[in-house]
Amino acid sequence: MSTNTTDNARKVTTRRLVEMKQRGEKISMLTAYDFSSAKILDEAGIDVLLVGDSASNVMAGNVTTLPITLDQMIYHAKSVIKGTRRALVVVDLPFGSYQGNSKEALASAIRIMKESHAEAVKMEGGSEIRESIERILCAGIPVMGHLGLTPQSINKFGTYNVRAREEEEAKKLIEDAKLLEEIGCFALVLEKIPAELATRVAKEISIPVIGIGAGGGVDGQVLVMHDMLGINKGFSPRFLRRYADLATIMTDAVKNYISDVKSGDFPTPEESY
Known part of the structure; x- marks a missing residue:
C-alpha cells in the first residue's frame, strides 16, 4: 500500500506503527549498528532500525548474542541515532541486563535511553520477564516484545530450529503475546515460528507484529x-x-585496489597534489 510523500517524510513513532497496522501498511525493519549504515537505511525509507544484539555476531565475531555488553549496545545505539532522522530506533537489551x-x-x-537517545528497547521473553517489562514501562520507556526463537536463550533451547510447532508451546506463545499487549508493549517480534501461528497472533492482538521467519501474514x-x-x-x-x-562486490573492489597499488596505477598524477 502506497502512502503520500508527506507521510513518508514524517518521523516514525510507536503510535505511527499502530496506525500502519490499522490501515494495512506493512512495516519494514532492519538492523543497524553504525552511523554510515544507519544513514543509508534511514534515507532509503526504512520504518524501524533495530540496534540488535546480533552485533555480537556480525560486528564482534561471537558465535552467539550472549557476550555483548550493555556498554557495547549503547555505543552502537549512539552511532545509529546520529545517522537517523526518520526511522524509529529500537535497541536490544542484552543478555544479563x-x-x-x-x-x-x-x-x-x-x-540506553539517556546515553544513546534511542526511542525504545526490545526484550526477549513473555510471562517470565513480566515484572521487568512492567517496571520499564512504568518509567515511560516503550518496550517491543520478542517471542518464538529467542537467541539469548539458545543454551536452554540447544538449537536454532523452528519454535512453537508443538501445541503446548504454541499455546504459551499466544498467551504471552496477549500478555505483552495487555501490559503495554507497543509491538512484538515473532522469530522462526510456523506462519499459520504467526498470522493468528497478528490477527488476535492489536499491536504490530513483526516477523523474522514467521511468514507473510504478520x-x-x-x-x-x-x-x-x-x-x-x-x-x-x-x-x-x-x-x-556485497561480499563479492567488496572483495572484487579490494582486489582491484591491491592490484593498482602494486602496479603503481594508483595514484595517478590526477589523483596527486
Missing part, C-alpha cells in the same frame, strides 16, 4: 542487514532473501 532482576532491568533501559518484516545485503555469507536460513551480494 534484565532477566531476573526488574530493578537492574529498569537501570539498563534508562542507561504486520511487518525484519532481517539482519548483513544477511540481506550478502555481507555475511555463512548464514542461509529458509527465511532469508539476499537483496545484494
Whole structure:
C-alpha cells in the first residue's frame, strides 16, 4: 500500500506503527549498528532500525548474542541515532541486563535511553520477564516484545530450529503475546515460528507484529542487514532473501585496489597534489 510523500517524510513513532497496522501498511525493519549504515537505511525509507544484539555476531565475531555488553549496545545505539532522522530506533537489551532482576532491568533501559537517545528497547521473553517489562514501562520507556526463537536463550533451547510447532508451546506463545499487549508493549517480534501461528497472533492482538521467519501474514518484516545485503555469507536460513551480494562486490573492489597499488596505477598524477 502506497502512502503520500508527506507521510513518508514524517518521523516514525510507536503510535505511527499502530496506525500502519490499522490501515494495512506493512512495516519494514532492519538492523543497524553504525552511523554510515544507519544513514543509508534511514534515507532509503526504512520504518524501524533495530540496534540488535546480533552485533555480537556480525560486528564482534561471537558465535552467539550472549557476550555483548550493555556498554557495547549503547555505543552502537549512539552511532545509529546520529545517522537517523526518520526511522524509529529500537535497541536490544542484552543478555544479563534484565532477566531476573526488574530493578537492574529498569537501570539498563534508562542507561540506553539517556546515553544513546534511542526511542525504545526490545526484550526477549513473555510471562517470565513480566515484572521487568512492567517496571520499564512504568518509567515511560516503550518496550517491543520478542517471542518464538529467542537467541539469548539458545543454551536452554540447544538449537536454532523452528519454535512453537508443538501445541503446548504454541499455546504459551499466544498467551504471552496477549500478555505483552495487555501490559503495554507497543509491538512484538515473532522469530522462526510456523506462519499459520504467526498470522493468528497478528490477527488476535492489536499491536504490530513483526516477523523474522514467521511468514507473510504478520504486520511487518525484519532481517539482519548483513544477511540481506550478502555481507555475511555463512548464514542461509529458509527465511532469508539476499537483496545484494556485497561480499563479492567488496572483495572484487579490494582486489582491484591491491592490484593498482602494486602496479603503481594508483595514484595517478590526477589523483596527486
